[in-house]
Amino acid sequence: MHHQRRWDSDEVGYGIADGGWLAPDVARLQTALSAPAWIAEQPELHLLPHIEHACGQPNAPWRLVDAQMDTAAVYHVRLAWLRQGENLRRLREDVFALIGMVAESVTYVHQHITDSTVSYDVCTGMLDDDSPFAPHGHLMRLTITGPTISPPVR
Numbered sequence: 001m002h003h004q005r006r007w008d009s010d011e012v013g014y015g016i017a018d019g020g021w022l023a024p025d026v027a028r029l030q031t032a033l034s035a036p037a038w039i040a041e042q043p044e045l046h047l048l049p050h051i052e053h054a055c056g057q058p059n060a061p062w063r064l065v066d067a068q069m070d071t072a073a074v075y076h077v078r079l080a081w082l083r084q085g086e087n088l089r090r091l092r093e094d095v096f097a098l099i100g101m102v103a104e105s106v107t108y109v110h111q112h113i114t115d116s117t118v119s120y121d122v123c124t125g126m127l128d129d130d131s132p133f134a135p136h137g138h139l140m141r142l143t144i145t146g147p148t149i150s151p152p153v154r
Contacts, residue, residue, distance in 0.1 A: 025127075028106075029108060029123070029125075032106075032125065032127055033137070038137050039136075039138065040125075040136040040137065040138055043067075043069060043138055044067065044075075046102075047075055047102045048067055048077075051098065051101065051102070052064060054098050054101050061094045062079050062080070062094070063080040065078035065080055066078050072139075073139055074139040074141050075138065075139065075141070076141045077141070078143045079142060079143070079144050079145075080144075080146045081145070082146060083146070088113075088118070091144065092111065095109075095120055096109070098142070099120070099122055103124050105126050106124065106126070106127055107123065107124040108122070117143050118143075119142060119143045120141070120144075121139075121140075122138075124137065
């Protein structure tokens with residue numbers, strides 16, 4: 001039986017287990033995302049200062065291009081990635097460090113690649129019982145431009 005490779009040197013073609021034990025927490029996040037008014041207001045006060053701080057560090061790999069709320073309550077942050085001659089894996093490492101500056105108790109991240117940008121859709125927030133505060137969340141799209149990323153490892 002032929003199996004589709006999961007990465008370039010994969011000879012097995014299948015995994016060792018399922019991740020069902022995480023499904024209840026993923027379902028809790030999905031429920032929170034659908035709850036009216038779960039998304040918090042004023043990301044420019046709650047998220048942007050942390051992003052500006054990260055961009056302002058010596059040798060930071062980022063330059064903030066702009067940040068604004070869109071009509072779907074997504075805080076759209078445009079960043080220039082300043083590293084030269086790096087690959088997508090290094091970009092992902094830098095992006096996750098940046099997300100870590102604003103991450104709360106639950107975080108979902110999905111990378112999207114186009115010909116000219118790499119973007120990351122991010123949801124982060126607090127679910128019931130995660131803190132003494134009311135459950136809430138933030139939606140953010142990081143759109144990254146900068147030097148050509150090669151090789152295009154996904």
